[in-house]
Amino acid sequence: MTVPGSPLLVLLALSVLTALGVVAYNRPSSLELRVALRYLRSRRSSRLLSLITVIAVGGVTVGVTALVLVLGVMNGLQSDLREKILIASPHLRVLTYGEGLRLDDWERVLAQVRRTSGVDAASPFVLTQGLVSAGHDYAEGVFVLGVDPDTGTRAVTSLARHFTKGDLRFRTTRVGVEGGLALGTRLASKLSAYPGDVVTLVAAAGSRFNPSLGAFIPRYHRFEVTGLFDTGMYEYDNSYVAMDRRVAQRFADLDKAVTGLEVRLADPWQARAFGLRLETELGYPYRALDWQSQNASLFSALKLEKLAMAVVVFLICVVAA
Known part of the structure; x- marks a missing residue:
């Protein structure tokens, strides 16, 4: 039939x-x-x-x-x-194991990574956490991202192209501030903080113990808002603060160390395989974290x-x- x-x-x-x-x-x-x-x-x-x-x-x-x-x-x-x-996240991050989670000899490692075939660009970065306030009782927990100023074609991410005001040079006009920073548009709206305003950042690292009070005293830093960025990603626009990498090193009490290295690859889909190869070349205590592994559950x-x-x-x- x-x-x-x-x-x-x-x-x-x-x-x-x-x-x-x-x-x-x-x-x-x-x-x-x-x-x-x-x-x-x-x-x-x-x-x-x-x-x-x-x-x-x-x-x-x-x-x-x-x-x-x-x-x-x-x-x-x-x-x-x-x-x-990938607007604010690189294809690959080179980090370290250990309690400090800091990269002290980053200049040597950076030179080696840049010489590796398949790498288009690489730069150091600082990533830490803090509390930001705009002169009132309300404070918002944020990720503080320290990057090198705009490096043009050598930039690892495309964050510079998503600034609605200001740029990655973080030029300040106020006196008595430690530097400039850029806020995500959603975060700026919640804080009512815009370019020209001064905000206070409380560092999560570097707190000092006061024997008289019997407690840790946090460190307060004053920054001028010099820019706003709008990536279209809620996490970035609502929770990220960007500043100059050298200023972020002082804020995170890292001295001359950095959190790690950001790497842009010629083929982002080979990030996982490239990371495994880079770990083998660099050896312990270095490790590579690719963007696919970071967002594996989402994809x-x-x-x-x-x-x-x-x-x-x-x-x-x-x-x-």
Whole structure:
């Protein structure tokens, strides 16, 4: 017994596998053309398409179109998310093991990393935490990111291109401040702090114990807001403060040390393999952290969602066929 819709289901399955990238499908074979022509032609002498054929072909066409559109949207979402993540996050970070989590001989390591094949740019960075206040009782916990001033084509991330006001030179106009800093737009809105205003940062590191009070006394730092950035990522715009790397070293009480190195690669998709190779070359106590590992759970969720959407649309196509 021949099932009229079975060849259409075969063609539908081929279309789905092609859309998912499971099989390579360039042009229809002679067998596929014969099957398609057989079911497009009417067995009647009038050569008119039967209503069943029109409905079947139309259902498959609409279903495959919907599948391609859904997968295209999911791929675009994943690509857009990756670009936003890499605005302030590098392809690879070179860090160390140990209690201090600081890189003291970073200049030697930086020179070695820059000589490695596949590296487009590399620079030191400081990443610490603190509390920021704009002259009132409310304080917000933030990540303090210390980067080198705008280095043009040698920049590791694209953060400089997302400044709405100011830039990475952090030029100050106020007296009595330790330097300039840039706030994410959401953070600036919450604090009501904008370029020209002075904010207070409380350092998480470097607190001193006061025997008289029997408690640790935090260190307070005054900075001028010199810029705002808008990346489109809530985490960056709501929780990040950027400043000159040398100022951040003093703020984090690192002296001449840094937190680690940021690396931009020629091929960001090879970051994991490159990191493993770099760990072998540098040896202990150095370690490499790639952007894919940092966001593995997020991309796994997107991949699962993409697969689920493809299965749902495929089942709809089967019913339509």
